[in-house]
Amino acid sequence: MPRSEAHGPGRIDNLSPDQRRAAMQAVRSQNTRPELLVRQTAHRMGLRFRLGRCDLPGSPDLVFPRYRLAVFVHGCFWHTHTGCSRATTPRTRLDYWLPKFARTVERDARAEEALKRMGWKVLVLWECSLRDVPELERQLARATHGRD
Template identity: 40%
Template sequence: MGKAEKYARGTRSYTMSRIRGKDTSIEVLVRSYLFSRGLRFRKNDKRYPGHPDLVLPKWRTMVFVDGCFWHMHEGCRKFRIPKSNVEFWTTKLLRNRDRDSQQRQDLQAAGWRVIRVWECELAKDRREETLEKLYRHIVAPLE
């Protein structure tokens, strides 16, 4: 006998539609930390490809805080293709990954330093280390 469905029919689609694209809990966590360290930034700036979560013009740096599922974090336990509607999800997630890569290349070509922070790196046991490393990376002199 197969595994019982976690959601009633139609509920999964509604649940997925409620996931926000900005001001997520992990994004707010990163912003709060960097602000408390004295860094000032613009958030979700639509003038740049990919609408970076944080733009730090003084440091010529952009930070993307990405969810492991939505951005296909390879090798992460939080990412796996759903078992239902596999073709749809594979196409969608590959398109996200390819778009992310192109946007990162465009920003780097324009002279921006691009930093990506993964959702799994902000788990409680790794959070402080990740945030401190992010801060040091931002304030490091540009090469």
């Protein structure tokens, strides 16, 4: 089985296509570590939120109805965080990955615009920025109360 450099320069994918498929299918879309960190931080700050608001465009990860705030917790890889080292593009199957990433970015932009037209504030939190919990608290405070 040939090895491919599918995960960035110098990184070799040692999995077979079936193993890779299984690994990718195991990637969660809800209750991820970054999302749980945001939820724990918001709760600790006394902010109450709702999950799973499928009736809103883009199905935000957290919704703060009192503040009309929709929060999306984006993974840097999946949502192609510009300028982030985690937002790598696989070297193989570019005909699959590039359109997939483009569709995701377009879908995110449409959802954000639709929410704003409905009178909602939108906060996008990137996975790589969540290591700085005090900054996360400042962003949530600004978005909900307009202060630090």
